[in-house]
Amino acid sequence: MTRDTSGTPAAFATALRAREQLVGYWSVLDSPVSTERVARLGYDYVALDAQHGLIEYAGLLASLTAIDTKGSTAVGLVRVDANDPTPIGKALDAGAAGVIVPLIDNAQDAADAVAAVRYPPLGRRSYGPMRSGLRIGPNPAEAHEQTVVLAMIETAEGLANVAGICATEGLDGVYVGPSDLRIAIGGATSTDPAVADRFEAALVTVREAAAAAGIAAGIHNADGASAARRLAEGYTFATVASDLTHLEQIAGRHLADARPSGDA
Numbered sequence: 001m002t003r004d005t006s007g008t009p010a011a012f013a014t015a016l017r018a019r020e021q022l023v024g025y026w027s028v029l030d031s032p033v034s035t036e037r038v039a040r041l042g043y044d045y046v047a048l049d050a051q052h053g054l055i056e057y058a059g060l061l062a063s064l065t066a067i068d069t070k071g072s073t074a075v076g077l078v079r080v081d082a083n084d085p086t087p088i089g090k091a092l093d094a095g096a097a098g099v100i101v102p103l104i105d106n107a108q109d110a111a112d113a114v115a116a117v118r119y120p121p122l123g124r125r126s127y128g129p130m131r132s133g134l135r136i137g138p139n140p141a142e143a144h145e146q147t148v149v150l151a152m153i154e155t156a157e158g159l160a161n162v163a164g165i166c167a168t169e170g171l172d173g174v175y176v177g178p179s180d181l182r183i184a185i186g187g188a189t190s191t192d193p194a195v196a197d198r199f200e201a202a203l204v205t206v207r208e209a210a211a212a213a214g215i216a217a218g219i220h221n222a223d224g225a226s227a228a229r230r231l232a233e234g235y236t237f238a239t240v241a242s243d244l245t246h247l248e249q250i251a252g253r254h255l256a257d258a259r260p261s262g263d264a
Contacts, residue, residue: 098148173216
């Protein structure tokens with residue numbers, strides 16, 4: 001059976017929970033026009049970074065609207081700035097099909113994230129789907145089916161407790177933040193090769209814990225080739241990052257082509 005690539009939250013949630021392979025893109029720029037272009041390329045999701053990105057709420061709202069326009073194959077996810085009901089609720093009310101919640105250290109943190117995404121009696125999300133009700137829900141039961149919550153594994157505590165995190169009722173998946181995780185296990189930098197073996201072992205631990213719990217396992221990647229490698233290893237969704245970095249890389253390559261001798 002061919003997977004539904006219509007870019008609807010319901011189809012995305014179904015595929016993610018079924019552990020189908022999904023590929024997304026990461027956006028840190030407050031640039032709805034370019035985000036709209038990316039959403040039409042064939043990605044399954046575009047994740048907007050409200051934690052480390054350059055996107056305030058108005059930009060978040062505009063970019064989520066851009067992702068949902070004609071021709072888009074993607075849904076919009078938001079990496080919120082904290083495991084707190086207020087930013088989680090605002091992202092969902094703006095139309096996010098799901099949230100990526102940072103700095104999850106244990107099962108209680110994961111349960112708190114789930115509660116912030118679900119309406120009572122399953123959680124504590126306040127009802128006010130200002131924009132999301134046009135595409136998601138708006139009835140609570142429908143919103144629960146169509147909205148996903150993903151817990152970031154990026155700390156030493158989160159890695160140690162990953163089995164309990166993955167077993168949290170209502171959690172749809174875990175998402176590895178490789179830069180923070182590499183530093184957390186002893187790396188001097190976010191790309192320190194000295195801890196490569198420990199890092200790769202940690203990635204195995206995360207994906208195996210997710211598989212045992214029957215939930216999705218995702219990871220952030222610098223490029224498409226890296227994403228393909230992680231999917232082949234057993235991760236079920238992978239993100240390619242990011243618009244700001246890729247803009248700089250492409251501009252640099254064009255400059256190098258225009259000035260091959262390096263002349264000013």
